[in-house]
Amino acid sequence: MGSFAGSCEIVEEKDEELRMAKAHSGRYGKPSLGGSSSKDSERKQREYHGSLEYDIDKLFQSIPVKPPTRRLLSSSFHNNFETSASAGPSRTTSPSTRSAMKKPMTPQSPRVADSLSLKQALRDRCISKASEMAAQKRLSKSAAASPRVSEADRIKSLYNQSTRLVPVDKGKGTLVSETSLMPVNKDIPSTSRSVSQRSEEPPNPVSEPSQAGTNRSGSCLSSGSGDCEVELDENVASTSAQDDVQEVDKHVTSLLPSDSSNKDNAEELEKKILATTLDLEQTVKFDDSPPEKSKTVRKVTRMIPRPKKKILVKKKLKIGIVSTKKDEETNKLLCQRCHCSLKSTSIINNQPPSYTTSHEVADENSSGSCNVSQSSEAEIVVMKQNVSSSNNDSGNKFEFSLSSKDSLGDYSRSTSMSEESNLSSRFSCGNKPHMSMDVRWEAIKHVKLQCGGSLGLRHFNLLKKLGCGDIGTVYLAELIGTNCLFAIKVMDNEFLARRKKSPRAQAEREILKMLDHPFLPTLYAQFTSDNLSCLVMEYCPGGDVHVLRQKQLGRCFPEPAARFYVAEILLALEYLHMLGIIYRDLKPENILVREDGHIMLTDFDLSLRCAVNPTLLTSTSPPDPARMSDPYNTSNCIQPFCVNEQSCQVSCFSPRLSSNQQQQGRKPKLPDQHLKRSSLPQLVAEPTEARSNSFVGTHEYLAPEIIKGEGHGAAVDWWTFGVLLYELLYGKTPFKGYNNDQTLANVVLENLKFPDSPLVSFQAKDLIRGLLVKEPENRFGTEKGSAEIKRHPFFEGLNWALIRCATPPELPDCYDFGGGPGSPGGNDDRYLECKAIGDHLEFELF
Ligand SMILES: Nc1ncnc2c1ncn2[C@@H]1O[C@H](COP(=O)(O)OP(=O)(O)OP(=O)(O)O)[C@@H](O)[C@H]1O
DSSP: OHHHHHHHHTTSOHHHHHHHHHHHHHHHSOOOOHHHHHHHHHHHHHHHHTSHHHHHHHHHHTSOOOTTOHHHHHHHHHHHHHHHHHHGGGGGGOHHHHHHHHGGGOSOOOOHHHHHHHHHHHHHHHHHHHHHHHHHHHHHHHHHHOSOHHHHHHHHHHHHHHHSOOOOOTTTTOOOOOTTOOOBOTTOOSHHHHHHHHHHSOOOOOOOOSTTTOSSOSOOOOOSSSOOOOOOOTTOOOHHHHHHHHHHHHHHHHOSOOSOOOHHHHHHHHHHHHHHHHHHHHHOOOOSSOGGGOOBOOOOOOOOOOOSSOOOOOOOOOOOOOOOOTTSSOOOEEOTTTOOEEEEOOOSTTOOOOEEOHHHHHHHHSOTTTTOBOOSSOEEEEEEEEOOOSOTTTOOEEEEEEEESSTTTOEEEEESOGGGHHHHHHHTTOSOGGGTTOHHHHHHHHHHHHTTTOOOGGGEEEEEEEEEOSSOEEEEEEETTSOOEEEEEEEEHHHHHHTTOHHHHHHHHHHHHHOOOTTSOOEEEEEEETTEEEEEEOOOTTOBHHHHHHTSGGGSOOHHHHHHHHHHHHHHHHHHHHTTEEOOOOSGGGEEEOTTSOEEEOOOTTOEEOOOOOEEEOOOSOOOGGGGGOTTOSSOOOOTTOOOHHHHHHHHHOOBOOHHHHHHTOOOOOOSHHHHHOOSOEEEOOOTTOOBOOOOSOGGGOOHHHHTTSOBOTHHHHHHHHHHHHHHHHSSOTTOOSSHHHHHHHHHHOOOOOOSSSOOOHHHHHHHHHHTOSSGGGSTTTTTTHHHHHTSGGGTTOOGGGGGGSOOOOOOSOOOOOOOTTSTTOOSSOOEEEEEETTEEEEEEO
């Protein structure tokens, strides 16, 4: 109150104060007696000036008093108070306000009795006003926080989830690599203390994820399409995060039930809180205890947005390669780093060139920076991998080594892991049967033969840059002396090592070597040249599906086209899962379009490798003739060139009945109605037990379990598959928010909604609904993998075995080969410059 009165009345003149003081001393003081009494009166006057009474009197003076009715007075005060309050401190300079304030200061002083009652009224009024304001403040807070108990509970539980150490499911024996779970320090009594203790620890630099990102510590995982992919670094403590943590604690505490009915406000606030919580979910790890008893070391990390151009390392490395015109006798390649020339024996009589370079040999023999000793002739790769197993506590890390005679993956290996039999059979395939008739194999073989087996960058004409990723740059290249085009991914080993991205590059390389599928890239060769690691892959001239979608009418695909693309993706994912590869980065940007319009899924550096145990689910029922006309039947192909998909899967991947089924002679549980009608066995090769705690992917495509940090497995690929289908059909992703945090919050909390337009079939929506189930255990595909998805009515009538012979959707005219040597736009003198701009490393071709 004092402050109210004071602030209201401070504008009045001094003489008026004096007058009031006198009146006051007259009223309450004793009569003055001589000199001492004058001193006395001065003292009293001083005391009075600082007293509450003075304030009240001042306030009183400012009010136009109409003695007959106290009510009127109150109301009048109220009005004046509001006026003055709204005028704020600037009242002192506002003439209008001042005049208003002066108004009550008319000479008509009220009588003492009136004054007392008025004072009381004023005091009451001020107190009630203050308490009213405080109450309003409280109300607005609590109203915003929790009008609906269920919402609050939901958020609280989400918060709790985020703060809980991921439980180990002993029954399933799934969780591995829980390296992100910090031990609980019971000695640390409070939240803030635990945070500060953490921040006192020496800063721990960003650490690289274990193979394929199986823990939460590590560096930013990204690929260059402008989306953000993040991987948490739990080792970086920050004091600002401490504030955030406390803020979230406060938020969550305030989410207690209240009686407010302001639902809209509350929802908005909840979302905000959730966004903060979610953000912190990524950045902070708590324990389960209530804040005041928190004992856990909080690990702070930061979401790192994925820029179009990757922020990498500060490095200035220039490697230039110059080649002279093709028809010249000597095809020179100049290294800009040391300006040595890479000699070529030229293209004489159409002989492929052969080059020698001193440091290329050295590079090939050096282990580089990625713990991999490489050469095009022989290679020993040591990989560590976290694999799910029934022994979930240990994480069951295993290690295996691969050796190769040939860079294309003819391996012999030694491993302690029995489940690898299927992997080894893939490795031994060597020359990619589905591409065995491909002229590009022949061309590569031919050049290798000519140059003594040591294929290098010098054998290629780099025609143009196709794109820049997080770990390397991809060029369109022509194998010199042939008309064969390739996409070459060039990665700088030193750079990768410095940025601790070598394991990602290695994982990608290893996965590429394993692949042999029409909808996945073929790796034709790999070599290391000038400390640059190069992967020679199949070139896709059709661009990516993201760009292709932008070119569609309404920026979305017609349903048949979308169905075609997702069907091919489904087969690719099925194959990857069979190999124990969880892809984890499905999005249109990673789906390239081949020249023939079919697709190719690329980019495996975020993929997780794990054990898989393909299981053949059989039925003992006799063959059902009706199934031959079953639209879901995939083996009724009459085309001579068609390989029966199911029998192929059986023979290629040697699935076996699960040991339980074999031992108990039990009839396996059938996956669905369609299978019940079928007598053919069904292959389920889903790595259902794989678990990772990495935070990887692209915001709009991240599965809820990744966001919540609950640990994830192969089901994330079925979630992203649902998001993909949605985006292809509707031209946008289902949970996109106005920023990344909002998107993450939406993924976890928002219900799936379908726009009214474009019109999409019930089947498509039904499939999307099944895939975008937030709980992975209830998600379509989780249990039986692609087998159950393929049988969904959305794919009715699709002949899976023949899809690669089907006519793809029509492509817009977007082929661009960039011109070859000698062709318009072609560039015969080539420079490959690897330069660093800030933190960004870029290879330039000019
Ligand atoms: N085989 C290919 N054929 C045609 N273009 C390709 C091929 N491979 C890659 N590209 C293009 O090169 C770009 C960079 O590819 P890259 O895989 O290095 O990066 P990314 O997809 O951003 O992934 P990341 O950053 O995770 O490595 C891609 O966006 C794609 O457009």
